[in-house]
Amino acid sequence: MTTTNASNKTSFRTHTCGELRAADIGKSVILCGWLDVKRNHGGVIFINLRDLYGITQVVVKPENPVFKTVEELKSEYVLKITGKVLARPGENTNKNLPTGEIEVEAGALEILNTSRPLPFELSEHAGVNEDTRLKYRYLDLRRPSVSKNLVLRGRIANVVRLYLNNLNFNEIETPMLTKSTPEGARDFVVPSRSNPGRFYALPQSPQMFKQILMISGMDRYFQIARAMRDEDLRADRQPEHTQIDLEMSFVTEHDVAAVVEGMMKEVFSYAGEETGTPFPELDYEEVMLRYGSDKPDLRYALEIKDCSAVFKDSGFKVFRDSLDSGKVIRGIKGEGGQVYTRGELDKLTELIKKAGAKGLVWLKYKNDQFDSPTLKFLGESELKALKELFELKNGDILFICTDEPAKTARYMGTLRGELIARLKPAPLKKWAWLWVRHFPLLEKDAESGSWTFTHNPFTAPLPEELHKLDSDPGNVRSCQYDLVLNGVELGSGSVRNHSRATQEKIFGLMGYSPEEIQRRFGMIVNALDFGAPPHGGIGIGFDRLIGIIAGTDSIRDVIAFPKTASGACLMTDAPSALDEKQLKELHLKIME
């Protein structure tokens, strides 16, 4: 992925350290780079000269006037070497190195800079503490395994931009210094020196601006946009992240999906991966029933099944009572003869109970027989029905829970994750994409008990369910869609409200007074009054996307200068204290 060619020529060098091949043998060249490794082989010194593009072996012969100098060179010295490209003797070619067919016999050598001994070895396998790596990020980035991620990131940004440019999307920069928007997290704020007591907010996303751009008639907008959220600290969460942000006018959700699918096809193809389109899509309700998660990992087939019907006349009081009170009973099957000990089953039960379940029913099926502490409560016909429904084979284990549908889905989703982790089934495919659609528009806020948006306050209800906004708001489904890849929520978008009346009604349901609506959302609500077109879009997590493609565990690996979980930059020492003068200019005082 790290390209190198004649464009990299500068006044200092004729070639990079990753460029020379057998075809260059005989050429006079000048290389610049870092001394990666030096070996003294019986009077001949070999230097591995390294730059971003690769490593070239340089030979210094004892008769070379610079030989004495070379003997003194240390790791990470920056060198300029003039020399001649030679073929490596057959037995010495290095098949693992793109430049392995040649070596450069050094003539002149100039030390461009020296280096103190490094605080850690750059060699790939040295297990360096992450804090040390982040403090010396400039050394960490010299490791090809780290730098290649940044190169990839930049190239993929280019693939994305080209693709969107070709579809006539306009790349438009939205402000960094703006006003608070309600995105579900806290804003970072910026005191305004010239407007004492007033603050800008850093954008949590360009949401309002991109909708404003559609109302402006800009038709198609995109931006690879920085967004900042002052969230409470979690591992692998960064205070700033990057998203591929786009919005289109005169679209349905399927128009947006087609643009995104085409983009992902090109991005993955650039990374040497094939990914089929269109992506499968499932309604929220169905995905929760079948997979117990709104971001299921569909590399694995494992499915949850509703078995309420099996128990509709059950003598098992727990299940009967449950069904009588409108709850559901669902099960998931562990295949493949994995043995669960009693202890393991107890742990699973604890896990589910912590999530809120009353209990976990498990039935092992072995030697054509069920084995379970619950067995005595279940009738023959029920067991037969279960066997058929779940297609149980000897060695399988069946887990069953009962509760309200949403809760049961959650328990089952946890079990599904657990089974995948334990059974490690072979993935059905390498890249499992999924559109999850038609999320509920509103949900009850756990704290306040009032309605709140599930994803985005600007999402439109499904047109055919608009009429339920007054009578049954909790059951109105929305034009909200999430993009899921391998169990990771990669993006989230929707068709938006372009009707002021609908938008205001939704804010009203969320408990905002007309005055509050004006204060918090005045700009967009008012703009909807002046001929807003139907529009929709999506924001796709760019850090996560690159992380998945690069196959890294942490998004810190694909960010040039990431912060720690406490929001600190160990390299720059940010955040840091201000001096009194600065505080005074800002009309601020720190409170203990």
Next chain:
Amino acid sequence: MTTTNASNKTSFRTHTCGELRAADIGKSVILCGWLDVKRNHGGVIFINLRDLYGITQVVVKPENPVFKTVEELKSEYVLKITGKVLARPGENTNKNLPTGEIEVEAGALEILNTSRPLPFELSEHAGVNEDTRLKYRYLDLRRPSVSKNLVLRGRIANVVRLYLNNLNFNEIETPMLTKSTPEGARDFVVPSRSNPGRFYALPQSPQMFKQILMISGMDRYFQIARAMRDEDLRADRQPEHTQIDLEMSFVTEHDVAAVVEGMMKEVFSYAGEETGTPFPELDYEEVMLRYGSDKPDLRYALEIKDCSAVFKDSGFKVFRDSLDSGKVIRGIKGEGGQVYTRGELDKLTELIKKAGAKGLVWLKYKNDQFDSPTLKFLGESELKALKELFELKNGDILFICTDEPAKTARYMGTLRGELIARLKPAPLKKWAWLWVRHFPLLEKDAESGSWTFTHNPFTAPLPEELHKLDSDPGNVRSCQYDLVLNGVELGSGSVRNHSRATQEKIFGLMGYSPEEIQRRFGMIVNALDFGAPPHGGIGIGFDRLIGIIAGTDSIRDVIAFPKTASGACLMTDAPSALDEKQLKELHLKIME
């Protein structure tokens, strides 16, 4: 520049309003857009339907069932029109409209949204107050004269990125939440909720990070980067701006220049303009002598000349004393027989005096004779020498000042600007590029009297003048270069210090103690210790570049959501007050 093609098809429309041509006659089409103008021509209604891409004329006949609806439609209603493409009768074709050969006869018509009456007319020529335009930016942006600038901006960003990608530059995002850097302006700061009393700074430029990336071995970096400066308010100054930021390893200033020149060639070529390379270059000293400015407008030939030698034996005491005390005498000629009245000359004298000059000598040359109040002090040979040096012709006027070289240059530069404004000479070329090189490394800070950097604290001295750092720091020239276009400073860059010793010596000259150097610049100074490669780069003002290409007077015209001179966004009402809870979480109190 606003492209439109089949890619713009969505579920709502088959074509855009800028797309249909004679070749489409007979097609059934669906268009969406805004009602721009409606005309009732004796029972037939014509609608100009507008979107970003253009205008299409729609005809609604009286027999159409939607006719009554159409009669009621108002400006800026959003419509979806199904219809058939017809040829416009010969005499009705509109040569000024790309779609002018056709019209669409409406079948079905759907009102996608209504609009309240607009607060101002969108018609191009309505002189709308800028504050109103900014408050309703989403309406302002519906005017093609405004939206085309944003489209152009996005396209040019793409040209720049493609160009740099092809040269193997890596696009790398540097942090928005970072630490204060000394860039000559105030930082915007961001209180950290989880680190009470500590603040992030928003970047004034990615300067330190891009140097760190070079030390990281990333070889070639670029970013179209947002930068924020909390500067005092000035017209046409925005608190956030965008720069094309790049840095390269193993380069001289000429390598950077070649990259920039190639980029500008492509950018201007995209905009349909030719611009020759390489760009001319002048040393700072020469440009100040010849043009009296470090960003002269070289579309005009007008040059300043040093005429100290003419007066080396002068009887004119003012000039003699001046020369004796090491000052210089310089002049500039106004050509073309423009008559300056005594009042105008007095005004010019005032202007120069305000800038610090003791006075202004002027000599008119007319009927082969000089005319000036100063004439009596000057000898025949001096007048003859002046006439020859400045090649004076009848009708010319010569202005002369004397002072220290730097000051004289400033006075003369003011006069040059004045003469260009008055004489309006025909430009020699449309695009006058210039590299100004070898700025002084240091200058005396007017307030403190100590040395400070002229452009950038990380700029390297010219290698051949390094030895003067101790003995004569004020006369050390640097590897600093500015890119000037038509009198506008478009970019500024340098080859940087890659030697820690030199960098520390420069900070020392600027009065920093070793402790302060560590506290303020520790990251970069320490990083220089570990094998920093020679490197250099530039930052180019993207807003200014687009402004020049778009031919606008204000950079607000090329920014989607600009702020006013007081830093306010009239559309979002930012900055705004925080509530008590937010302030408390941030451990902040507002001081009156």
